[in-house]
Amino acid sequence: MEDNQELLRALSDAVVGMDEDAARVLAGQALSSGLDASDVLSRGLIPGMKAVGEKYEAGEYFVPELLLCSDALYAGLDVLRPHLLASQLPSAGRVVIGVVEGDTHDIGKNIVRIMLEGSGFEVVDLGANVPHHFFVDAAVQHRADIIALSSLMATAMEGMGAVIDILARRGLRDQFKVMVGGSPVSAAFARKIGADGYAPNATGAVRLAHSLVSSSSRGIGAAPRP
Amino acid sequence: MADLSEKERLFRALSGQECDRPPVIAPGGMMSPLTARLLEASGLDGEMARAGPDTMALATVTAREAVGLENLGVPFCLTVEAEALGARVSPGTRSVEPLVVRPALPSAEHLASLRLPDPLREPRMSAVLEAIRILKVRYPDVPVVGNLSGPVTLATAIVPTSQLLRLLVRNESLACDALRLATGTIIGFGEAMLDAGADALVVGDPTATGEIIGPATFKKLVLPQYQAIFSAFRARGAKSVLHICGDVTAVLPSIRSSGADAFSMDSMMSIRKARDQLGPMPLMGNTSTLLLARGTPDRVAAAVRRALAEEVEVYAPSCGLDRSTPLENLRTMCEAVKSWDGDGQADLEASHERR
Ligand code: B12
Ligand SMILES: [Zn+2]
Numbered sequence: 270m271e272d273n274q275e276l277l278r279a280l281s282d283a284v285v286g287m288d289e290d291a292a293r294v295l296a297g298q299a300l301s302s303g304l305d306a307s308d309v310l311s312r313g314l315i316p317g318m319k320a321v322g323e324k325y326e327a328g329e330y331f332v333p334e335l336l337l338c339s340d341a342l343y344a345g346l347d348v349l350r351p352h353l354l355a356s357q358l359p360s361a362g363r364v365v366i367g368v369v370e371g372d373t374h375d376i377g378k379n380i381v382r383i384m385l386e387g388s389g390f391e392v393v394d395l396g397a398n399v400p401h402h403f404f405v406d407a408a409v410q411h412r413a414d415i416i417a418l419s420s421l422m423a424t425a426m427e428g429m430g431a432v433i434d435i436l437a438r439r440g441l442r443d444q445f446k447v448m449v450g451g452s453p454v455s456a457a458f459a460r461k462i463g464a465d466g467y468a469p470n471a472t473g474a475v476r477l478a479h480s481l482v483s484s485s486s487r488g489i490g491a492a493p494r495p
Numbered sequence: 496m497a498d499l500s501e502k503e504r505l506f507r508a509l510s511g512q513e514c515d516r517p518p519v520i521a522p523g524g525m526m527s528p529l530t531a532r533l534l535e536a537s538g539l540d541g542e543m544a545r546a547g548p549d550t551m552a553l554a555t556v557t558a559r560e561a562v563g564l565e566n567l568g569v570p571f572c573l574t575v576e577a578e579a580l581g582a583r584v585s586p587g588t589r590s591v592e593p594l595v596v597r598p599a600l601p602s603a604e605h606l607a608s609l610r611l612p613d614p615l616r617e618p619r620m621s622a623v624l625e626a627i628r629i630l631k632v633r634y635p636d637v638p639v640v641g642n643l644s645g646p647v648t649l650a651t652a653i654v655p656t657s658q659l660l661r662l663l664v665r666n667e668s669l670a671c672d673a674l675r676l677a678t679g680t681i682i683g684f685g686e687a688m689l690d691a692g693a694d695a696l697v698v699g700d701p702t703a704t705g706e707i708i709g710p711a712t713f714k715k716l717v718l719p720q721y722q723a724i725f726s727a728f729r730a731r732g733a734k735s736v737l738h739i740c741g742d743v744t745a746v747l748p749s750i751r752s753s754g755a756d757a758f759s760m761d762s763m764m765s766i767r768k769a770r771d772q773l774g775p776m777p778l779m780g781n782t783s784t785l786l787l788a789r790g791t792p793d794r795v796a797a798a799v800r801r802a803l804a805e806e807v808e809v810y811a812p813s814c815g816l817d818r819s820t821p822l823e824n825l826r827t828m829c830e831a832v833k834s835w836d837g838d839g840q841a842d843l844e845a846s847h848e849r850r
Binding site: 287328330331332333334336337340371373375376379422423424453 | 590591594596656657660661663664665706707708709712745785788789817818819
């Protein structure tokens with residue numbers, strides 16, 4: 270049991286240490302030592318990615334480090350995946366994410382995606398410069414819980430409201446939570462367009478996503494800044 | 496000193512010499528002054544990546560005359576060097592600037608297949624050079640600014656952004672190969688701009704922001720590129736400006752030793768705090784482009800006066816203008832600089848109260 274603790278800690282450290290090979294090997298070792306794949310994920314890889322997020326917010330890690338940590342996370346996840354029964358998959362929920370039409374800034378969106386995946390969400394990434402109705406089509410197709418909209422441009426940001434209008438027009442507004450973010454976006458803007466929440470950064474986005482899926486009732490308004 | 500020409504004033508300001516007041520410019524390139532209204536007014540469709548020399552000259556002259564800017568400058572985006580190296584570019588519309596839509600290479604492994612472009616033969620580069628020559632003949636007393644892409648931004652048009660960012664930490668030598676190719680391209684194009692008569696060069700490097708690359712990586716891998724670029728321009732006797740977007744607090748020490756004559760900064764940076772770190776380096780900036788797009792003329796004038804009260808050497812917007820920016824705000828901005836009486840005490844007090 271203690272050995273298992275050690276292994277899980279080492280796996281978490283491999284993610285924090287950007288060590289793809291170690292993450293792969295340690296995930297395999299954890300499985301062969303009899304640990305359950307979903308435990309390896311939730312007690313090894315996910316805590317590692319959480320620590321990475323903290324280092325990023327603290328200004329210790331920057332975008333390059335974060336990308337390399339996420340490579341280690343995915344390497345470990347690839348080893349676990351065949352052993353995770355679909356029913357066992359500890360999915361926190363499903364998110365459709367993208368950068369709204371008119372904007373190609375995708376670095377922040379990629380970070381939010383990585384942190385969501387690192388905390389147990391399944392994420393469908395639509396990329397950048399995404400036409401408004403694509404978000405709705407993809408959310409329906411993938412039966413998403415959350416639609417996450419990113420924009421760094423004040424002009425493109427207005428399109429976030431258009432996505433919500435399309436949802437309303439198709440009678441789908443109650444089926445999905447909508448969260449918004451990006452540097453010009455604010456909680457006030459989120460409220461104005463009728464989004465369900467706003468977060469100023471990736472760790473805030475993760476907290477917000479968890480609270481959105483767990484809140485069964487709608488109409489909570491934009492979440493306060495964490 | 497009241498009879499300084501616009502060219503002399505900008506030159507003095509960039510040299511840290513005293514002036515009657517700061518010049519007011521919008522250099523061009525990623526800090527382009529073109530707005531949808533200006534493009535419409537000059538009858539241009541906004542496909543600036545396809546524009547020939549006459550169209551480019553017309554666009555910058557229109558911008559200058561419509562609002563009162565004290566410079567001319569070409570090109571109007573960050574895609575010229577990228578396209579010359581093989582990236583795919585969308586040409587732009589009145590409301591969206593030209594953008595890199597696909598980098599030149601799928602992977603850095605293929606870097607050896609690229610050659611340094613020859614600015615005199617490469618079509619987009621030579622069109623920019625011709626535009627500079629046209630402007631110099633017609634406007635001998637107005638400073639003509641040559642605008643260049645920065646090495647990090649250009650490197651992310653050579654190989655995919657996320658790959659370049661990983662290489663900066665994982666494989667320094669490959670990252671450096673990409674950065675050096677970018678640097679060589681920038682130096683070659685910049686020197687050709689000087690040969691064509693450019694009076695100053697502005698290098699814009701949004702992707703080098705301190706928010707994306709940490710200070711250690713910046714100092715080790717990015718700073719040497721700036722030093723190579725600016726020492727090459729300095730050797731030619733040229734004045735050059737570095738612009739990096741966003742919060743650059745963490746990389747100010749590197750910016751100080753970049754060799755650029757002046758630093759142009761975003762509105763989120765305090766001029767006073769930056770000056771503590773940058774010493775005698777002249778500063779350019781820095782009214783929020785969002786305020787210029789959405790604010791009332793009164794608020795624009797107040798923001799301009801605040802920047803002047805903080806003794807910015809060259810007055811300019813903080814970054815690229817939003818294409819929806821109203822002309823009235825830009826006129827107000829230029830007018831506020833030209834009518835500056837040098838007394839900013841009231842403006843500073845007002846801004847402190849607000850904070
Ligand atoms: C890097 C950059 C670029 C790169 C983009 C590379 C890429 N692949 O993304 C390049 C060079 C290509 C570029 C181009 C342009 N850019 Co630019 N760019 C930037 C810059 C410097 C940094 C953006 C960044 O990546 N930051 C780092 C990431 C990690 O932070 P972030 O994106 O904010 O994301 C965090 C949060 O916002 C949040 N978040 C993000 N998305 C979401 C989503 C949800 C749901 C949630 C909850 C949270 C969330 O979490 C993230 C992680 O913590 C900014 C300046 C700035 N300070 O923002 C300008 C900036 C965004 N660019 C700007 C402009 C105008 C442009 C251009 C039009 C040309 C120009 N003049 O610069 C072009 C064209 C863009 C287009 N039409 O698509 C302006 C936008 C102005 C505005 N607000 O309208 C800015 C603000 C610069 C400025 N001061 O004017 N740019
Ligand atoms: Zn900028």
